[in-house]
Amino acid sequence: MNKYLLSAAALLVLGTNAACAHITLETQEAAVGSTYKAVLRVPHGCDGKATTAVRVQIPEGVIAVKPMPKPGWTLQTKKGKYEKSYQLYGQAVTDGVKEVDWSGGNLPDEFYDEFVFRAILTADLPVGQKLYFPVVQECGDAVDRWIEIPAAGQDEDTLETPAPGIKLTPKK
Numbered sequence: 001m002n003k004y005l006l007s008a009a010a011l012l013v014l015g016t017n018a019a020c021a022h023i024t025l026e027t028q029e030a031a032v033g034s035t036y037k038a039v040l041r042v043p044h045g046c047d048g049k050a051t052t053a054v055r056v057q058i059p060e061g062v063i064a065v066k067p068m069p070k071p072g073w074t075l076q077t078k079k080g081k082y083e084k085s086y087q088l089y090g091q092a093v094t095d096g097v098k099e100v101d102w103s104g105g106n107l108p109d110e111f112y113d114e115f116v117f118r119a120i121l122t123a124d125l126p127v128g129q130k131l132y133f134p135v136v137q138e139c140g141d142a143v144d145r146w147i148e149i150p151a152a153g154q155d156e157d158t159l160e161t162p163a164p165g166i167k168l169t170p171k172k
Helices: 002-020
Strands: 029-031 034-042 051-057 062-067 074-088 091-107 113-121 130-132 135-139 142-146 165-169
Touching (some): 034 051, 062 091, 091 113
Parallel strands (some): 029 165
Antiparallel strands (some): 130 165
């Protein structure tokens, strides 16, 4: 009996450490129809190697993305068509940033850093649900893909490599 309790406790501790190790968003709730400042927190490298690139996929309904440059990193955006047209300051918007890439930097495994962008969360995003921002973290030849999105009814804590997400709240 004690052996089973010890095994369960060990799994709980390991699971807790793994859950704390992934890339997260600093602010985990945001109102639809508002501006959102996304701060991606990178707490470690990949298997002890320094982080050299961070790429974040922008989900549908997130528009007018403006990333913050980081000294020592190359910043690029990839643009594309939205699935539908959105209104932005009275103008129809049909395309924009779909991915933000910071590369060429060097964030050693023992240090922590943040990667930032601002965007508008459109008013028609589903209030009460979570919106996920898949992230790929490169560390030289090693890669961590924080891209898992839970299926309906699935507990996101069961995911091994969860995508960072925010809970969508009503506009204030």
